[in-house]
Amino acid sequence: MTSVVQVWSRTGTTLTPELRFGADAGNYGTENGYAALSGSAEAFDYNVFGNQFNTSGSGPNDDHSNSLEGVNAGAKLNDWASLRLRARHDHSVTGVQNEWNFNGDPLLPPDLDQRARQNNFLGSLELAITGPSGWQHRLSGFDYTLHRTNEDGINQGNRITPFGNQDFQFHNVNLFNRAGFEYQGIYQERSWANTTFGYEFEDETGTTGNLPFPSHGLRRNHAVFGQQILSFERLSFIAGGRFVHNESFGNKFVPRGSVTLLALKGGQFFSGTRVLLSYATGIKEPSFAESFGNGGGFPTLPNPFLKPEETRAFEAGFNQNFRTNYAFSAVYFNDLFRNKIDFNFDQTCFCQGQYININEALAHGAEVQFNARPLSRISVNTSYTYTSTQVLKEPFAFDPILSTGAPLIRRPKHSATLLTTYLGGRWGADLAGSYVGRRADSDFFGLNINHTPGYVLVNTGGWFAINKRITAYANIENLLNRFYEEVTGYPALGINFRAGMRFRVGGD
Secondary structure (H helix, E strand, O other): OOOOOOOOOOOOOOOOOEEEEEEEEEEOOOEEEEEEEEEEEEEEEEEEEEEEEEEOOOOOOOOOEEEEEEEEEEEEEEEEEEEEEEEEEEEEEEEOOOOEEEOEEEOOOOOOOOEEEEEEEEEEEEEEEEEOOOOEEEEEEEEEEEEEEEEEEOOOOOEEOEEEEOOOOEEEEEEEEEEEEEEEEEEEEEOOEEEEEEEEEEEEEEEEEEEEEEEEEEEEEEEEEEEEEEEEEEEEEEEEEEEEEEEOOEEEEEEEEEEEEEEEEOOOOEEEEEEEEEEEEEEEEOOOOHHHOOOOOOEEOOOOOOOEEEEEEEEEEEEEOOOOOOOEEEEEEEEEEEEEEEEEOOOOOOOOEEEEEEEHHHHHHHHEEEEEEOOOEEEEEEEEEEEEEEEEEOOOOOHHHHHHHOOOOOOOOOEEEEEEEEEEEEEEEEEEEEOOOOOOOOOOOOOOOOOOEEEEEEEEEEEEEOOOOEEEEEEEOOOOOOOOOOEEEEEOOOOEEEEEEEEEEEOO
């Protein structure tokens, strides 16, 4: 609820078609191959790409295979209009060990037969129009399909915990489709003023649950949004909001705004001090299983009145530049999470349940960053984050670690990163380190696991340009070969390396 990931694919630019391809391999049976063909011809450009990744993992039933293909093609219709098609498909198969190894102690045997499969497609068609006089328009249609199955066909009978055997036969499906269209307009009123506004319609349909009793749901959602940017010599202001009408939870408005002030222009050493303030709200809609329920041996009742989970985020900080090659920043953040969704058992029989809005939580802390370029080819970036979290309301907690007053699980109080990079004319290298502190966690099986230990992770990599069209590269992760877990019971890989070569043929 507090971050967004956006992925862009490369656009072809060369008049001569350019083929880029390569492959790498390493331990744990890891193999990776990729290729892309791109270029442009008069009013057209294209980029067609593919990737295949395989690994056997670090133990039984820990393999993973992923295939990906995609295209990014555009056409300039005239001086003021262009059309662009983007499509991306991926298919993966993954072994699911489930939790079994707790800080090096294999308290349970891994699940040997559970498999997860995904088959996804994402596509869009966009018409962009420039003008007249400071206007830009973008009209796009999109379609996203996710097919995910998780299946366990054998009851091993040996994954025994204080709560009994934890290996069950099941066949779970999640079949979703999101399709719709969006209009976005941008108007540049002045050199210091910019307005963005738009409308989005989305049709969501999905089937989720355990066969043969999955549930089906449908949502048709509308949203309007707007944003105003004002940028003066020393002051910048951004204000915006989004109004959503969702067939599951009704209407919701989420505003946000930020202010940046150049407090001191500074001189040769103190080369600029900026103060930052921001306030934002956000929502996360209920999943289909939470809103529409699920059948089976332990049914989940639908809840048509379920509200979205909400967050309120506040940040205040500053950036300080030193000369032109050093910078320091610090920020305080305060996030409040409300209407968090939890499962409520039927108290009369404990044979069914329903998701409801009940929980609240708080996370606040500070982050500092220091970026330096002591030499033209060397950069050093480091950061430290302190995060304090607390469960404010959780009446249905079935484990003390989830109860009111406890910290949020899997949120480290202390974390830090360090990245040193050398970028030369023919070769480059980096050395990265990260620290993640101890955090609350649980096995939820009665094994008395209440935390995940902290760890230090060191990675390194480098590349060498044999010539302008051939490059060799290598990467080593977990260089110190430390045992660590991001989530308790799920051990990460030990020291692992990959090395390979990439080639470029054609192009300008």
